[in-house]
Amino acid sequence: MNMKMKRGRLSSSIIAILLIAVLAGCGNGGSGEGNGTASGGNENGEAGAPKSATLTFWHHYSTASPEEKTLNEVLIPKFEAEHPGIKVNAVAFPWDQLHKKIQIGGSAGELPDVARLDIIWVPEFQDAGLLVPLDEQFADFDEVVGQFLEGPVSTAKVGDHYYALPLNTNTKVLFWNKDLFAKAGLTEAPATTDQFFSALGKLKAANPDGWGYGEPALQGWNILPWLWSNGADVLSPQYDSATGYLNAPETANILKRLREAYKQGELAGFEQGNVPVTEGHANGTYAMMAEGPWAFAQFQSQFPDFQTAVAPFPGGETGSVQVLGGGDIGIFSQKHKQESWEFVKFMTSEFAQKEMAKAGQIPVNLQAIEDEEIRKIEYFAPFLEQLKTAKARPPIPEWPQIDRILSDTMSSIFMTDRDIQAELDAAAKSIDALLAK
Template sequence: METLAMRQSRFAATGAFALAGVLVLGGCAASGGSADEPVTLTFWGTYGNGGNSAQTEVLENELIPAFEKANPGIEVDYVDMPYDGLKQKLTTSAAGGELPDLIRSDIGWVAQFAELGVFKQLDGQMPDFEDLANAVYPGTLQTTSWDGHYYGLPLNTNTRVLVANQSALDAAGVAAPPATFDELRALAAGLAGKGIAAFADSGLNAWNVMPWIWSAGGDIADEDLTTSTGYLDSDESVAGVQLLVDLYQDGAIPNLITGNTGATSTSDGLPSGEYATILDGPWMQDIWAGQYPDFTPIYAPVPAGDGGSISVVGGESIVVTEATEHADAAYKFVEFTQSEEYQLGMAKAGQMTVKPEFAAAQAEIAPYYEAFSNQLETARARLPIPQAGEVDTILNTELVPAFEGEVSVKEALTAAAKQIDALLAENQ
């Protein structure tokens, strides 16, 4: 497996943070701190999404007490927030210099706040960081990177796999979910005229389209994040999107994918038999168990193209803020989050582990996790840049006309690549 040092050697050195002065304005100063002195670490997160949950109960009643017992003199004060409100709180607090020591950050926020100088660089700073980084799924570590360095460690993860409805597969005369692009096309042909869509998805963001592009052998940018042109509009990337466009234009994918809010959602369309397959994550298991108790989802890898079967990484990271005055104590808690006790404790509460070594034990907790753990072996991160939200807007805007037949897939991806080039240039 590629090591941290190997990954870092691929980054281009691009200079200092553009907006690191935020810390000066906020009066924040990073201090080494000492775990030998009594300290209290403030930890912001969204485990309960603003309320009580099994995850917050495990954290507050089992895991934090275990950490405090093993580390006398360090207390952890966990503050739960609504998911939608945490980023706003983080933004306003950074400007006012009132940040916590630790944050459970959405992976999409890491590059943005690293650029602003809010999150602390961990590689080269935190003891044993390289060993900890080498122990997680490579795709999850990618989500913590920015400007050649790492600003957190993966805390929990997820990915999308193909989920199928067996009755819909039976209607097409196939026994198993499609394992390849060609088998997905065959499934669509077998369902033609039967009122069942072969596949459905709810958008054209990177979360939606990158599994198809990567699996076709394409990519969104070069490894050094300097250009999208030549990658997003390559023949391989075009082939991945063309598969979806062809199926859409043949009526095998509903217009939910292009933004029709009146279409049946994937969460309802799959168990009802309206859709044969979708891409989704492990959180759906409990949702379907409550809403569709007679439905048994079938989990399978993303259909493989010339690039293999590759999906996209989701989840959260654990980060240390530059405002902390107790860096050493914060590092100890970050290291604890990577332990078997923490990772499997949260797995029992519905969070997937970021470490392959715990995958088998996690599958004993819930067997359906196995399909997701297997997919995580090759899953990749979306572009780790501060403008990731703009990338999603570009992809949606440019790809919808291709699905509607107004432009070719090549033209759509070329237009998107040029706009993404401009975003990448801002970070050089």
């Protein structure tokens, strides 16, 4: 970045960990017109006379999570109190549905004013011309962006401009149920891939009505850590080919082991009707799962008596490599740009970031990270450690389409007895054709 970053007096140990991780990520309605009058800002982001507006905010905070409760009961009321005349209509969607909703809305001209975006969506929506370039539109952008860690800021940059602000950063670690492990004669979480598969059989034998591991989906977010940790990948380092990578022997080998465990009833969670994984981990259905820091907040809220344990994701040939996640917040509105910008700034402010941190979101605001109350959240520590080796999904506009091909291929592999290598060869060919367009 060319701009000067205002870092404040941040703990060097915490910022070093976060910067290492997030720099890897450089290179998850309605029309927004509301019922008010036009924006109070002009094309240069200069505020005009205060005018009323109702902003539509689309997001993918789970309706069962503390994050959405914090959004609706703490953040939005405070924002509206501080900004008389501006109302916020927050609409929740599941992660994948929100992505489709914005895609369809872009074609139909029905978009929100503001949306919470998975970091992998920013290049796609920028490429489609849907996002407002913040650094071009708002005169105080440089001042605002100096409040954040540089790595997360980079996830919102496409080409020479910034199309969002960072909202949070994250990754996943292994959660394991000590009671279920003890029943199976196990005392420690599996440190390696081999130990993981060995533990699955013992856990299933000790808990026949449950599963050793819960995986809620078969998308890149779920599958990539298994591939990366075991010497496999989806694309070349240049992101220009899947052949020789997705269909490499290393990919087929780890998928064969995972499918065998699924067929033996040792892992579940991604089929319709399965017990939701986080809830299932708390009630003894799944002995292990890989999840983010928000799971702790959900346990505290819904299962206060449950005590889980965490460990690094099982390491394979290339170590313990999890996926780098996080969210950005972007503006789609053409009518309420300035009001939308005020809301975006509020959601990334120290206050909002601290409140969301209490709900399980790792903040990117420097002052929020440094806050004494936030630094006392002990369960952030294992995620900060896992972030050291976390990798970002390919930062290319085609990734959402590639992810769908990957998910469909994984479903075919797990749900049928089709030849794994043939399925991977076909998927690699489809992805190569997509990249060649």
